[in-house]
Amino acid sequence: MHIGVISPSVDKQHGTERAVAELIERLAAQHRDQVVLYAQRVSNLRLESRTTTNESGNGGISWHRVGSIPGPHVVQFLAWLFLNRAARQNQNKKSMPEIVFSPGINALDADVILVHAVFHRIAELQKSQSASALRQLHRKVYYALLCRLERRIYSNPHVTLAAVSPHTAAQLARYFGRDDVNVIPNGVDQNYFSAAAVAPMRLPSRQQCGCSPQEFVLVLIGNDWRTKGLPTLLAAIGDCKDLPIRLLVVGQDEQTPFRQAAQNIGVKDRVQFFAPVPDIRAFYAAADCLVAPSLEDSFNLPVLEAMSCGLPIVASCRAGVSGWLADSQDSIVLKNPENVAELAQAIRTLALNLPLRKAIAANAVLTAKRFSWDTHAREVRKLLVKAAEEKSRRR
Numbered sequence: 001m002h003i004g005v006i007s008p009s010v011d012k013q014h015g016t017e018r019a020v021a022e023l024i025e026r027l028a029a030q031h032r033d034q035v036v037l038y039a040q041r042v043s044n045l046r047l048e049s050r051t052t053t054n055e056s057g058n059g060g061i062s063w064h065r066v067g068s069i070p071g072p073h074v075v076q077f078l079a080w081l082f083l084n085r086a087a088r089q090n091q092n093k094k095s096m097p098e099i100v101f102s103p104g105i106n107a108l109d110a111d112v113i114l115v116h117a118v119f120h121r122i123a124e125l126q127k128s129q130s131a132s133a134l135r136q137l138h139r140k141v142y143y144a145l146l147c148r149l150e151r152r153i154y155s156n157p158h159v160t161l162a163a164v165s166p167h168t169a170a171q172l173a174r175y176f177g178r179d180d181v182n183v184i185p186n187g188v189d190q191n192y193f194s195a196a197a198v199a200p201m202r203l204p205s206r207q208q209c210g211c212s213p214q215e216f217v218l219v220l221i222g223n224d225w226r227t228k229g230l231p232t233l234l235a236a237i238g239d240c241k242d243l244p245i246r247l248l249v250v251g252q253d254e255q256t257p258f259r260q261a262a263q264n265i266g267v268k269d270r271v272q273f274f275a276p277v278p279d280i281r282a283f284y285a286a287a288d289c290l291v292a293p294s295l296e297d298s299f300n301l302p303v304l305e306a307m308s309c310g311l312p313i314v315a316s317c318r319a320g321v322s323g324w325l326a327d328s329q330d331s332i333v334l335k336n337p338e339n340v341a342e343l344a345q346a347i348r349t350l351a352l353n354l355p356l357r358k359a360i361a362a363n364a365v366l367t368a369k370r371f372s373w374d375t376h377a378r379e380v381r382k383l384l385v386k387a388a389e390e391k392s393r394r395r
Contacts, residue, residue: 001033003384004097006084006106008066010037012044013276015222015301016116019164019186019376020103021045024061026377032059033381036097038084040066044278064091074142081108099388101380105149112160112387113153114184114380117298118171119146125227125295154178158394160387162380164299165320184380185324186301187373188308193281195310195365201285209272209286211246216351219248219287221280221302222294229293229316229337230258236293238265239344243351247291250274250283284309289350289357293337294319304371307331307364312357314346324370330363 005024011017021044027033037047047063066087069079084107088096102110104117123143153159154176162182163169169181191197211217218237222228230249237245247270249258255273262268274283280302284290290306290313297319304321306313307330315322316337327333332346350357 001027001031001099001381001384001388002036002095002097003027003033004036004038004088004100006038006100006102006110008039008080008106009041010039010045011042013278013280015186015299016103018301019114019116022187022189022373023377023380026373027381028059028061030374030377031381034059035061036095037061037063038066038087039063040068040080064088072138074138074145077142077145080106085109099384099391101384105146105153108149108153110153110159111391112162112380112383114162114164115154115168115172115181115298116164118168118175119143119150120175121171121296122227123147151176158390160383160390162383163320166323167318167320168298182379182383184376184383185321185371186299186304187371187376188301188304188368189373190308190369193284193305193308193368198281198285198309201282205282205286208282209246209248209274211286212244215244215246216289217246217248217287218289218291218347219250219283219306220291221250221283222292222300223251223253225249225251225253225258227295228297229295231261232293232338232340232343233291234258234262234265234267234271235340236344236347237267237270239340240347240351241266243348245270245347245351247271248274248283248287250276250280252276280305281309284311287311289314289347291343291347292316292319293334293343295337297321303331304368308368310361310365312350312360313364314343314350324367326363326367328360330360330367332360 007020009017010020012021024035028035042063048060064087066084100110101112103114126139161178162184163172164186166183169183172178172181237247262271284306290311292300292303292315294316300319300321303313303315314332316334322333325331325333334342336342
């Protein structure tokens with residue numbers, strides 16, 4: 001197949017971006033598809049102008065760089081919609097893709113969309129969050145635009161929709177009446193994310209983060225830290241001051257309000273903030289537990305990666321991945337991620353109960369083995385083939 005893929009950024013450092021990279025690599029190498037990637041930024045991806053090497057020699061990934069415009073996020077997003085459409089329209093008709101795939105709202109004319117986030121739900125959560133007047137105005141305009149696009153695109157029966165979890169599929173049914181959504185969970189590279197791979201990284205990673213051998217190290221990974229549950233996590237650490245706990249927060253967000261919150265709670269010296277790094281395994285290696293008390297998450301890929309690395313995890317029932325987890329067996333699943341006492345108790349249990357921690361970690365590895373990018377790519381491709389056939393019939 002000749003597949004057009006639209007994604008602003010593709011790399012192996014972030015959740016959705018990694019999912020896109022893992023998918024298109026397999027479409028090209030295993031299914032011998034010709035993938036044309038329309039993106040602004042690409043890294044950690046093997047690209048060739050025409051083909052990549054495989055047995056039949058007819059699959060590969062080519063990148064058409066899409067321009068960008070500086071400015072507020074809403075301006076950048078509008079420019080992205082216009083510029084990626086223009087880039088595709090400028091292509092020779094013979095090189096136009098048979099089918100256009102997008103991870104979420106990235107184009108007005110995608111044929112197949114794999115939904116990684118439902119902005120109707122995120123916009124509801126944002127209403128209760130405080131911010132400066134200018135930031136609130138920008139946020140209101142930005143989410144109003146995204147919600148309007150979701151209504152227009154996701155309600156169109158000619159657009160094939162898939163979701164990364166039953167949690168997200170239920171939201172698509174609730175907001176847009178789409179009861180025909182396929183569920184295709186994310187995968188994990190079990191050779192790259194494994195206990196054996198991160199074990200040699202543990203000592204240097206802990207030293208680099210300034211963690212002592214006695215400390216029980218927690219890690220939270222992701223952007224938009226309020227939605228990821230960081231305020232509740234800081235409060236829970238405050239309830240565990242008698243334990244030698246350190247928290248590593250990895251992602252991109254405005255740090256000032258969270259640093260202030262940590263200071264007010266009295267845990268400022270126990271919390272460190274880090275920007276994303278090329279190899280996220282360094283933080284899995286340094287940590288004793290991944291904590292993800294998110295208020296909303298379509299999947300939460302770091303949970304699955306941490307499990308594959310042999311880490312015990314605390315996850316939110318509002319994360320899509322929780323649908324595949326078994327509380328107190330391969331994880332601790334929070335019934336209410338906004339409940340400070342519940343989260344503090346989960347942390348305390350894992351910090352003090354070594355046999356339970358080891359049992360949960362061992363079972364986590366087994367659960368993670370059920371997820372693979374090969375299966376993910378195979379199921380997405382089935383949708384692409386079906387959508388291409390239906391598109392051809394309509395024409």
